[in-house]
């Protein structure tokens with residue numbers, strides 16, 4: 001059985017919008033691997049951790065297990081935990097976690113912005129979120145017309 005994946009709470013949100021951009025090639029490759037593995041195995045258990053996680057492992061901002069931007073990342077983690085209604089130390093399947101993340105933050109640009117609008121990647125995630133919401137409303141319209 002696969003080991004639990006350790007994940008900082010805010011990375012559960014980053015993974016919804018990640019499109020191959022990040023802090024250098026190695027970081028992007030590592031994050032893409034994790035994203036692919038999670039999409040392919042939604043039953044994988046995720047353990048919510050404080051500090052740094054397996055995504056941080058290949059980040060140039062990771063200084064011996066401490067994020068150089070810890071003030072920001074900790075703040076994003078706290079906000080995510082509050083919005084998701086979860087706590088660090090909790091483990092749940094990726095499937096359950098994405099349902100919570102989608103329901104609470106992905107479906108609401110206002111909520112997402114309240115968590116991480118001062119992140120350097122905000123414009124990328126904002127565009128991805130808008131695309132996702134537009135695609136969802138198109139598919140809901142199509143579904144309505146089918147009935």
Ligand code: SF4
Nearest residue numbers: 056059061062067073
């Ligand atoms: S910036 Fe910090 S929190 Fe984000 S991936 Fe790098 S080490 Fe982790």
